[in-house]
Amino acid sequence: MSSESLSTFESSVPGDVHRTTTADADAVLDDAVEEPAVGTALPYDDVSLPGSVDTDPSPSTLEAAATGVTPAALGIAEYGTVTIPSGAAGDELVSLYTPRHVAVVAASDVVPDMPTAYERLGEDFAAGMDTQVLATGPSATADMGTLVQGVHGPSETHVVVLEDR
Amino acid sequence: MSSRRDTAERLRRLMATEGDAVGQNTRTVNQLSDYAIQRFEDYEDLRDAAREIKESAIANLPDLIDEVTEAVEANGGQVHVAQTAADANRIVENIMADRDAEKLVKSKSMTTEEIDVNDHLEAAGYEVVETDLGEYVIQIADEAPSHLIGPAMHRSPEDIADLFNREFDLEEDLSGDPNELTEFARERVGEHIREADVGMTGANFVVAESGTLMLVTNEGNARKTAVTPDTHVAVAGIEKLVPSLADLQPFTELIARTGTGQDITSYVSLLTPPVDSPVPDFEADEMRPADDRDFHLVLLDNGRMGMREDDDLRETLYCIRCGACSNACSNFQAVGGHGFGGETYTGGIGTGWEAGVHDLDSAGEMNDLCTGCSRCEPKCPVEIDIPWVNTVVRDRINHQGEDDDLDFLVEGLTPDDEPAGLDLQKRLFGNVETLAKVGSLVPGLSNAVAGSRPGKWLLERAFGVDRRRDLPEFADETLREWYGARGAQVSDPDRDVVLYPDVYTDYFDPDRGKAAVRALEALGVRVHIPAVPESGRAPFSQGMIETAREQAEAVHGALVTHIDDGRDVVVIEPSDLAMFRRDYDHLLPERSAERLAENTYDVMEFVYGLLDNGADGDDLETPGDDAGVAYHSHCQQRTMGVDEYTESVLSDLGYSVRTSDVECCGMAGSFGYKSEYYEVSMDVGEHLHDDLGDVDERALVASGTSCQEQLDVLYEREVPHPVELIAPR
Incomplete structure (x- = not known):
């Protein structure tokens, strides 16, 4: 990750971007999360989900949640995209069923462009992380005559960037 | 196949009920997509990949x-x-x-x-x-x-x-x-x-x-x-x-x-x-x-798997179903996929899909709505030659045709290589050169007949030429007759070129040919206008591929010795230039097609090149102060990327140039003359009119024959070719 990529990423994400150090991450996540919230564990040392976040939701809890928090494997600067790997913890459901999705990405995982992203995806897939969604902003439709945000997926997306990870 | 009247009625109903929503949605997405592509510099490389x-x-x-x-x-x-x-x-x-x-x-x-x-x-x-x-x-x-x-x-x-x-x-x-x-x-x-x-x-x-x-x-x-x-x-x-x-x-x-x-x-x-x-x-x-x-x-x-074995339909399988070809299509914008569609698939590439996964009948009606304007092509992310797929399917449909009892009317006038049952309308428009030759023998009589009520009735009844359209009128003297009498008027020329005498310029509008001659001579060029057959555009657009191929071979034969002598070929009509530059690729051996493609130029592109290489443009006509021009470039010109030369020449000479953003004028060669499509063509034309807006204070020019005809009707004024603005009087 270069600082250029990071600032490109920040400006291309169609949604709120929160840059933070690990030390301040808890507070930033607290702010980004609206309760009730569900989530999947974050794989970054010294960063954890707010205590209010349910990491083992039932379908009804999932449906009722206002926020879903998941880690992102990559940020793609040129597009403002994050990739959400789908695992047994239910990342796909958490990032999809809630009206607000908060993705947490390490700055070192922000790559400049799509070719670089696909190189990384190739490595991930070979290592068995072979289902990921490239998510860019809220879900949307134009089928009802004009652009409407928030259809079957989130209407609001946040990305938390861990600057020192 | 339904009658022309049924087709016209069906399309009229669709335009009334669905036209507004389809038009607004497709045009919006088409513009967004243009913008997204413009901003993306890897576009062409990624298309290749x-x-x-x-x-x-x-x-x-x-x-x-x-x-x-x-x-x-x-x-x-x-x-x-x-x-x-x-x-x-x-x-x-x-x-x-x-x-x-x-x-x-x-x-x-x-x-x-x-x-x-x-x-x-x-x-x-x-x-x-x-x-x-x-x-x-x-x-x-x-x-x-x-x-x-x-x-x-x-x-x-x-x-x-x-x-x-x-x-x-x-x-x-x-x-x-x-x-x-x-x-x-x-x-x-x-x-x-x-x-x-x-x-x-x-x-x-x-x-x-x-x-x-x-x-x-x-x-x-x-x-x-x-x-x-x-x-x-x-x-x-x-x-x-x-x-x-x-x-x-x-x-x-x-x-x-x-x-x-x-x-x-x-x-x-x-x-x-x-x-x-x-x-x-x-x-x-x-x-x-x-x-x-x-x-x-x-x-x-x-x-x-059958499509995979089919040399012409195979590339349909490359389609990623993004729908860009539909959005870029003027006729689709007018009628939508319920008109421009088959059993399942809609829009430009839909014809290939229908022919491949269903049958030719399912591809038939929608196929006719493709005018070959080619504006879909630069939008296709996998570079499918969609107009060619449509042409091939049209050719196959032609060969399915049934006998028609009016065939005798055109036998003898139509020396084509097409099946006996070919739709008469296609046959008429596909053999325009032969008709032009016969008609121009007695231009006054031909014009009188074609413009008369019985003449129009016969044209509509037998050939489906809409009586609301006026056919172009034969000129008293063809371009080649004029030039034969006049001869070259340039002393000590810097170079020699062939001016291609397309059928329309030669028989119907020699003025734009004369202007091209004067403009080229003013730039130190000696012009030759040999007899060269029709490019094959006319039969090609009707899906008469074998006839088009014969024409292409004849054109190649007529031009190649000039090219061997170092003469470039200058072309006024963009649809003919597109044949030489692009479509001959399907009709001629590779080397022959390449030679023509490399040595043919749009007339304004050629003028631009001469000026750019230092030719003295002082003898060209320049406008007065604050002169404005509204310019509608031809669809195929845009796809070839040569429309910009006209804009540059006009603006370098001092015009303020306003251009249209619409993909096609709606006339598209013979399309707008056909009685079943006249109203679609006018709907598309009205959109062009809205786009160009008021041009009372400006010159109004268009490069294509049919664009000129369409704008003539829309603005009720004569619309010349841009070369007529710049040629010395």
């Missing part, structure tokens, strides 16, 4: 099918190869029965439209619900999709509100507010997804090495459909296979730009099913383990 990937994947298709079968089975899923639509439906029905399922939810998939899986499953007693909001609307309305990616594009929000209000017993009627409609539909659809036993998706791509599917969506319904029920069935045409994950990169960057005008859609799912996500069982309110998941990949042939 995408094309190469598809070419190689289709060439290796049998191996890829084996490979993906192995990969999916290793992941714990099953692959079913269906030869026909009926096979595919039977496979899906068996999956439903084995699973003891009652309800299936679907995300948007044209391939499942192709096999009519909904009808099949419903007849077998299953409930099927579409989850893409556009598909949901047309499912309720019991309509066919009118666009590859915007299935309900033909409906306005008010239409949709009326539909929902009629269909559902609501306490309070919905208004036409898109937010409210979306909210309403998502709630209904969401409930169906939670209750469903099976989720069916299509696939934009299938990766052979890993069994990964790529799904490109905005709403999120495909994600939910794939992951909420424990059983996922993906139905994909075999052409969706690509070898490796890395092959998806160019498509990821292209598909939204050409399709929706976004840089990327909200979601590009790369999923390798059966996935690891727990299964949310909403009824029991528990998460079940991912081990409960089943996955079935149904790979559909249904004619595709």
Whole structure:
């Protein structure tokens, strides 16, 4: 990750971007999360989900949640995209069923462009992380005559960037 | 084939009911897509890459099918190869029965439209619900999709509100507010997804090495459909296979730009099913383990292997169904996919699909709406020569024709190589050169007959030439007659060129030819105007490929010695230039086609080149102060990228130039003369009029013959070729 990529990423994400150090991450996540919230564990040392976040939701809890928090494997600067790997913890459901999705990405995982992203995806897939969604902003439709945000997926997306990870 | 009157009536009704919504939606997406492409500098490189990937994947298709079968089975899923639509439906029905399922939810998939899986499953007693909001609307309305990616594009929000209000017993009627409609539909659809036993998706791509599917969506319904029920069935045409994950990169960057005008859609799912996500069982309110998941990949042939063997239809299989060709098409913008569509597929490339997976009858009516304007081509992310696919299908339809008792009228006048039953209208327009030669023997008489009421009646009755159109009038003297008498008037020329005497310039509008001669001579060029046959554009546009090929060979024979002598060929009519530069590629041996392509120039492009290389332009006509010109460039000129030379020359000479943004004038050669399409052509023309706006204070010029004719009518004034503005008087 270069600082250029990071600032490109920040400006291309169609949604709120929160840059933070690990030390301040808890507070930033607290702010980004609206309760009730569900989530999947974050794989970054010294960063954890707010205590209010349910990491083992039932379908009804999932449906009722206002926020879903998941880690992102990559940020793609040129597009403002994050990739959400789908695992047994239910990342796909958490990032999809809630009206607000908060993705947490390490700055070192922000790559400049799509070719670089696909190189990384190739490595991930070979290592068995072979289902990921490239998510860019809220879900949307134009089928009802004009652009409407928030259809079957989130209407609001946040990305938390861990600057020192 | 319905009568011309029925066709005209059907299209008129569609324009009245669906035209506004379709026009607004397609034109908006077309502009967004232009903008997205302009900003993306890798566009052409990635198109090349995408094309190469598809070419190689289709060439290796049998191996890829084996490979993906192995990969999916290793992941714990099953692959079913269906030869026909009926096979595919039977496979899906068996999956439903084995699973003891009652309800299936679907995300948007044209391939499942192709096999009519909904009808099949419903007849077998299953409930099927579409989850893409556009598909949901047309499912309720019991309509066919009118666009590859915007299935309900033909409906306005008010239409949709009326539909929902009629269909559902609501306490309070919905208004036409898109937010409210979306909210309403998502709630209904969401409930169906939670209750469903099976989720069916299509696939934009299938990766052979890993069994990964790529799904490109905005709403999120495909994600939910794939992951909420424990059983996922993906139905994909075999052409969706690509070898490796890395092959998806160019498509990821292209598909939204050409399709929706976004840089990327909200979601590009790369999923390798059966996935690891727990299964949310909403009824029991528990998460079940991912081990409960089943996955079935149904790979559909249904004619595709035949297309793969077909040298002309093969490239249709490269299509990624982004719909860009529809949005860029003026006629599609006017009538939408319910007019410009077959049994399943709509728009430009739809003809190739219909001919390949259904039959020529299903491709027939829509095929006629392609004018060959070629504006779809630069928008195709996999560089399919869509006009050529349409021409080939038209040629095949021509050869299916039946005998017609009016054939005697044109026998002898039409020395073509086409079947006896060929539609007379096509035959008339395809043989325009022979008719022009005969007509110009006695121009006054021909004009009087063609302009008279009995003449017009006969033309409409026998040939479908709309009586509301005036045919071009023969000139008293052809361009070649004039030049033969006048001769070259340049002393000590810097170079020699051939001015190609296209049929229209030669017989009907020699003035623009004379202007070209004077402009070229003013720049130190000696002009030769030899007898050269019609380029073949006329028969080519009617799908008369063999006749066009003969013409091309004759043109090559007539021009090649001049080219050998170092003479460039200067062309006034853009549709003929497009034959020389592009379409001869399909008609002549490679080397011959290349020689013509490399040595032919648009007249204004040539003028630009002369000036750019230091020719003295002082003798060219310059405008007074503050002179403005409105310029409509020809569709094929734009595709070749030569329209900019006209703009540059005019603006360098001191004009302020206003250009049109519309893709086509609507006339498109013979199209606007045909009685069944006259009204579509005027609808497209009106849009051009709105776009160019008021031109009272400006010169108004157009490069193409038919654009000139159309603008003549729209603005009720004579519209010359740009070279007539700059030539010394």
